[in-house]
Amino acid sequence: MIKLTRPDCPNKIALDAKNYKYPANKEALQKANFDKCMYCESKISHVYYGDVEHIKPKSKFPELEFEWENHGFICARCNGIKKDKFFEDSQFIDPYIEDPEEHILAIGVLIKHKRGSEKGEFTINEIELNRNELVERRKEKIDALEKAINSCFRTRNESLRNNALETLKKSADQANEYSLCVKYLLLAHKIL
Numbered sequence: 001m002i003k004l005t006r007p008d009c010p011n012k013i014a015l016d017a018k019n020y021k022y023p024a025n026k027e028a029l030q031k032a033n034f035d036k037c038m039y040c041e042s043k044i045s046h047v048y049y050g051d052v053e054h055i056k057p058k059s060k061f062p063e064l065e066f067e068w069e070n071h072g073f074i075c076a077r078c079n080g081i082k083k084d085k086f087f088e089d090s091q092f093i094d095p096y097i098e099d100p101e102e103h104i105l106a107i108g109v110l111i112k113h114k115r116g117s118e119k120g121e122f123t124i125n126e127i128e129l130n131r132n133e134l135v136e137r138r139k140e141k142i143d144a145l146e147k148a149i150n151s152c153f154r155t156r157n158e159s160l161r162n163n164a165l166e167t168l169k170k171s172a173d174q175a176n177e178y179s180l181c182v183k184y185l186l187l188a189h190k191i192l
Contacts, residue, residue, distance in 0.1 A: 001039055001093060001100040001111070001129070002174050007032050009068040020066050026052050029073040034175040037075035038095050039082075039127050040134055043177050044075050051076065055094050057084040072096060081128050093123045106184040109138040138178050142185055145171060149189055165191060 007028045009015065014022030029052060035045050044050040053074040058065040072095075074082075082092070093100045103120030104111055111129045113120030124130065145168070152164035168191050172183040186192040 001041060001095055001104060001123070002180055003099040003101070004033055004038060004072075004095045006069065006072075006096040012068070015066045015068060018066055020054075020071060021052050025068075025071075026050070026073070029071060033073040036073075036175075036177060037078050038072040039078040039092075039123070040075060040129055041178050041180060042075055042077075042134070042137065044073070048076050050074070051079045053079050053082070055092070055096075057086050059084045060086050069096075077131075077133075078127055081131075082126070085126050087122075091119060091122070092127065093119055101180075104180075106181040108185075109135050109142055109181060111180070138181050141178050142181060145182060145185060149191070 010024040010028045011022050014020075014025060030045070030050055035043055035050075037044055037050075051074050052071050054061070054065065055070050055072055056064050061070070064070040086092075093103055100120075100123075102114070103117040104113055104124065106112070111124055113124055128134075148164065148168060152161055152168060155161050155164070168186060172179055172186050172192060176182065183192065
């Protein structure tokens, strides 16, 4: 989960007409999320259409159903797990409003909450951000990067190493899948 920037609503008229799934609005959120789920960071459109979901559930906050600030782009799995979960005293991290890294960090392939962060712990547990399938996908990504890191530091050719280091740094770009885990891996290896 990374910090996201919600764009301006492309078509407020659609929201006024009670259509929060309007294609241009959905596309704006999809682009703002780099085609990734706002929670698990999985790329979406290569396997699914993606959903516009309510950060605060419409069943509990019907007045927010058509409010742009309450919408996010999410994968089917996280959407199905999240459903109508919402508690006033423990809310999910809203990556459009706050920086998730204030609450969570990546340790290898696992997402952990920072010491004392109930919001981080609640988000990880309730949306199941360490479910087996996600951990497996992150592991594939991390294993490939670790091989690349080892190769990079084995070469004696300085030019090759510098090119490899630049490529590795780009792998942590927020547009890439599981960029939080990648960022922490590269930080651990003192590449970032």
